[in-house]
Amino acid sequence: MRLFQCQCCGQVLHFENTKCLRCGRHVGYLPERGQMLAVEPEGSVWRIAADAASGEAKPNDDREGHAESGDNADAQADIDGPGLRFCANWERSACNWMVPAGEGEAFCLACCHNRTVPNLSDGVNHARWQKIEVAKRRLVYTLLRFGLPLPQPGGEHPEPLVFDFLADAPGATGRVLTGHSDGVITISLTEADDATREKMRTDMGEAYRTLLGHFRHEVGHYYWDILVRDGGHLEAFRALFGDDTEDYSAALGRHYANGARADWQEAHVSAYATMHAWEDWAETWAHYLHMVDTLETAAAFGLRVEPELDEDGELSAELDFDPHKVRRIRRLLAAWMPLTVALNALNRSMGQSDIYPFILAPAVLEKLGFVHDLIAQSRGAQA
Incomplete structure (x- = not known):
């Protein structure tokens, strides 16, 4: 994830910010431009703040990859007529994305995929849904950066991407299950409860379980349909997965009766990936998205990883590239391996378990390369 910057005062903004903590300006993310904008109300619409449009704010760091102020003059020219509106879910404190006011859309490019949300009059449901929306926007940010197809409900695509966020019915014997079916991704609200999710992770013997991880995994099933099944890559897929x-x-x-084989790490990124070829793909897809988003964040902070290994050399990485546009996965992996060593070491220094509890065997690297190549091909086809 990139860092952003308030165009009025230069304060670094994070992706979830709705206000600048220094100058108090409202800020919103405009996905069409990939830009966080400082805005002010004007009647029924919002416009780029006057002192932001003037270009007076100075960036904190001119180097690409750090927080950026963007081209305010161009952004202002783009929306001078109709202005902007916040996504309808902004009023529910569940979204900070914006839409051009002239397009008449109530929901942003992320929230337009929502089909079902829980009963928001229930305070617990509302709070959990807000956390789910944070993870969803991070997912959609990455999909947009990759240029992957994101067909919306109500269009002509036979399998649009749809989200159902469901709470367990009171007194019901069955529970809502997180999963994917024919373009519909269901996320159980219980996954937004940290204590419950951690208990499930422990009970199921999983090394990793997060809301964002669920989104990345389930959308992997969706893109299996789009890129593999419908994209003519079944034979190559079967050879690997x-x-x-x-x-x-x-x-x-x-x-669930027998668990994974003892040697599962030789060919799979997780024990769950051994269950079925579809799950192997979804786990690998999710892992690839973990890598790309984390590498982008590391680059945004200007990180350089250079741990000494032995007398013959050192493990180092310059994290100064856009991981969404790298041609060869080799470059991603060359940066990823030393970064994960550093992340685990930092966590241990805080008395925490490894943040990256994975081993990437050669067979897993080949599968990650397959995902990388399919995404690159899709981006080329969309261009």
Whole structure:
């Protein structure tokens, strides 16, 4: 994730900010420009703040990858007529994205994919939904940066991307299950409860479980449909991930009855990835998105990783590139490996367990390369 900057005072802004903590300006993210804007109300619309449009604010750091102020004059010219509006979910304190006022859209490019939200008169539901929306926007940010197709509900695409955020019904014996089916991604609200999610992670013997991870995993199933099944890559997929026609229910039952093989790390990124070829793909896809987003954040902070290994050399990485546009995955991996060593060491220094509890065997690297290449091909086809 990039860092952003208030165009009025130069304060660094994070992706979730709704106000600048230094000057108090309202800020909103305009996904069409990939820019965080300082705005002020004008009647029923919002406009770029006058002192931001003047270009008077000075960036904190001129180097690409750090917080940026953007081209305020161009942004102002783009929206001088109709102005901007916040997404309808902004009023529910659940979104900070904006839409051009002249387009008549109530929801932003992220929230327009919502089909079902929980009963928001329930305070617990509302708070959990707000956390879910934060993770969803981070997911959609990455998908937009990749240039992946994001067909909206109500369009002509046979399988638009749709989100259902559901709470367990009071007194019901069954629970809402997080999953994907034919373009519909369901996220259970219980996943937004940190204590419950951590208990589930421990009970299921998982090394990693987060809201954002769920989104990345489930959208991986969606893009399997779009890029692999409908994209003509089934044969190449099966050569790496296995037989996608295997009975899924049988595979699921076998996995939960017997667990993963002892040597699963030789070919899979997680134990769950061993369950079925579809899950192997989704876990690998999610891991690739973890890598890219973390590397972008590291680059935004200007990190350089240079741990000494031995007398013969050192493990180093210059994190000064856009990981969404790297041609060869080799470059991503060369930066990723030393960064994860540093992240784990930092966590241990704080008395925490490793933030990156994964081993990437050669077979896993090949699968990550397959994901990387498919995304690059899709971006080229969309251009």
